[in-house]
Amino acid sequence: MSQNVIEVLNNIPFKLDTSTLLSELHALEGSQDARDIRDLVEIVRPVVKPKAVYKVSYIDGRDYDKVRIDAVVFNSRVLSANLREVQRVFPYIATCGKELEELDIPSDDFMRRYWMDTIKAMALHASLGYLYDYIRRKYVLEKTATMNPGAADQDIWPIEQQKQLFSLFGAAEDLIGVKLTDSYLMIPNKSVSGILFPTQIDFKSCQVCQRENCPSRVAPFDRDLMKSIGHTVE
Secondary structure, eight states: OOOOEEEOOOOOOOOOHHHHHHTTTOTTTHHHEEEEEHHHHHHHTTOOOOEEEEOOOOOOOOOOSEEEETTTTEOOOHHHHHHTTSEEEEEEEESHHHHHHTOOOOOHHHHEEEEEEEEHHHHHHHHHHHHHHHHHHHHHHHOOEETTTTTSSSTTGGGGGGGHHTTTTTHHHHSSSEETTTTTEEEEEEEEEEEEEEOHHHHHHGOEEEOTTTTTTTOOOHHHHHHTTTTOOO
């Protein structure tokens, strides 16, 4: 398949389950919060539309601390090490959908904005799960891992490299409504960009992140892995 092929996934199934949301938000049935959350769900359910876009890309050069993908250079010793035996990779952007971002919620309604942020996170989770499964099935990949700019310590893969990753897609905002700001954050805020790649080992960015007490941690810090790729461990 040509490295220029980009596929948009804009019919990702997502069922906003009210009971799950109430449990996630620790809202008691019969409470005013529960009633308000149910009202919010009725507003959100008709418009929520998680999306994703990915590209089939190929590595056309690599060095100790950098790798070139479709002529775009990414500076990361960990990324280069992870892709040492790989030729084909799958850059992607996934999002909860701009439809949720565009709902009119007053900026001073902090509770409702918190509820909406939780709904966005659920929609993003659905988008990522669908995207990963879709790529694995379509390209017959047994085991995969991902890396995301800014997901670990700054020197692992700097968040500034979001710009290079977005450049692989041209106009991501036109494709799935995700905009990259000048500070390298994404709008909608519940969006993720990264590179999915085949692997024979289990790898998660948390393994090379020394940040303590991170609420998003899904794997323990791996001191030996950090040393194996030449990074200084504090």
